[in-house]
Amino acid sequence: MITDTLPAQFAAQQFASDNYSGVCPEAWAAMAEANSGHAAAYGEDVWTAKAADAFRQLFGTPCDVFFAFNGTAANSLALASLCQSYHSVICSASAHVETDECGAPEFFSNGSKLLVAQTADGKLTPDAIRALATGRSDIHFPKPRAVTITQPTETGQVYSLDEIRAISAVCRDLGLRLHMDGARFANACASLGCSPAEMTWKSGVDVLCFGGTKNGMAVGEAILFFDRALAEDFDYRCKQAGQLASKMRFLSAPWVRMLENGAWLRNAAHANAGAQRLAAGLAGVPGVAPLFPVQANAVFLTAPAAVLEGLRVRGWRFYTFIGGGARFMFAWDTQPERVDQLVADIREVARAAAA
Numbered sequence: 001m002i003t004d005t006l007p008a009q010f011a012a013q014q015f016a017s018d019n020y021s022g023v024c025p026e027a028w029a030a031m032a033e034a035n036s037g038h039a040a041a042y043g044e045d046v047w048t049a050k051a052a053d054a055f056r057q058l059f060g061t062p063c064d065v066f067f068a069f070n071g072t073a074a075n076s077l078a079l080a081s082l083c084q085s086y087h088s089v090i091c092s093a094s095a096h097v098e099t100d101e102c103g104a105p106e107f108f109s110n111g112s113k114l115l116v117a118q119t120a121d122g123k124l125t126p127d128a129i130r131a132l133a134t135g136r137s138d139i140h141f142p143k144p145r146a147v148t149i150t151q152p153t154e155t156g157q158v159y160s161l162d163e164i165r166a167i168s169a170v171c172r173d174l175g176l177r178l179h180m181d182g183a184r185f186a187n188a189c190a191s192l193g194c195s196p197a198e199m200t201w202k203s204g205v206d207v208l209c210f211g212g213t214k215n216g217m218a219v220g221e222a223i224l225f226f227d228r229a230l231a232e233d234f235d236y237r238c239k240q241a242g243q244l245a246s247k248m249r250f251l252s253a254p255w256v257r258m259l260e261n262g263a264w265l266r267n268a269a270h271a272n273a274g275a276q277r278l279a280a281g282l283a284g285v286p287g288v289a290p291l292f293p294v295q296a297n298a299v300f301l302t303a304p305a306a307v308l309e310g311l312r313v314r315g316w317r318f319y320t321f322i323g324g325g326a327r328f329m330f331a332w333d334t335q336p337e338r339v340d341q342l343v344a345d346i347r348e349v350a351r352a353a354a355a
């Protein structure tokens with residue numbers, strides 16, 4: 001059945017996921033612009049060349065750049081390029097690669113095992129990496145070869161530059177490569193106010209997956225190899241994995257415009273502001289509090305079950321299977337009034353639940 005009116009719960013903005021949002025005007029315009037006439041296929045077009053140049057310009061370094069359809073593939077293929085099948089990859093217990101990619105990192109690497117570190121707040125630490133990497137050195141254990149960190153983390157915290165540098169120092173010491181899952185990389189840049197270069201290659205990151213989808217594009221993630229030797233044959237890896245877009249200009253053109261005019265950073269700053277607005281609005285509500293420091297575009301709330309139920313009854317959608325709280329995510333298009341409405345509803349249901 002085709003209807004031209006949306007169900008009521010979708011007509012108003014929801015904050016269940018930053019992927020509930022649509023395509024930002026800059027990305028949409030770039031796709032329209034790229035949609036004139038014919039262009040060479042499989043990444044041989046001018047848009048893809050321009051996008052790779054725009055990344056090199058933004059990061060100030062001659063990195064190798066590739067485009068994939070989604071983050072699961074970008075992460076998995078990037079990690080596979082760092083490992084042989086008998087290697088292992090150290091990650092946090094809450095890492096997307098571990099909890100939300102259906103085993104794709106192991107699948108695309110032909111078996112490189114994820115070694116999971118339990119840490120207090122979901123961030124990897126130098127000590128946790130060292131413990132996992134040096135706990136076993138016999139031939140029966142998969143040899144540690146890479147570390148992956150998520151910036152910002154799945155629960156919305158940001159690694160400081162000092163934390164990234166401390167991790168990369170341990171990696172260098174132990175002969176490990178460092179991968180960064182930047183599905184929300186722009187949000188971390190906006191949060192720290194540092195340059196993309198400082199956050200990555202200047203702090204020892206070898207490979208970055210830079211998320212476009214959650215930043216406001218229809219589809220697409222970029223994979224940047226700062227150590228270009230690691231990019232050898234990566235194009236074949238993408239093709240074999242079904243990630244070589246034949247009409248690649250539609251994945252790459254949005255990056256050109258968004259990187260050149262700063263929309264990537266504006267979108268992220270706007271999303272982060274939505275999270276700050278919710279967190280600030282809830283100060284002092286009894287029983288309701290952020291579970292984690294709010295440093296990017298996510299707010300995870302702990303709240304009595306009656307409050308969460310009350311919010312659902314009022315039509316709010318959110319997930320509780322990630323991070324242990326009720327997750328609210330903000331996107332490039334977050335309407336401040338809608339955040340205020342959420343705040344007002346939380347305050348009312350909390351008051352009713354306490355009465």
Ligand SMILES: *Cc1c(COP(=O)(O)O)cnc(C)c1O
Nearest residue numbers: 070071072073096150154181183
């Ligand atoms: C969304 C996300 C991804 C990518 O997910 P896809 O659905 O495969 O695009 C990767 N890492 C993190 C931390 C994410 O939140």
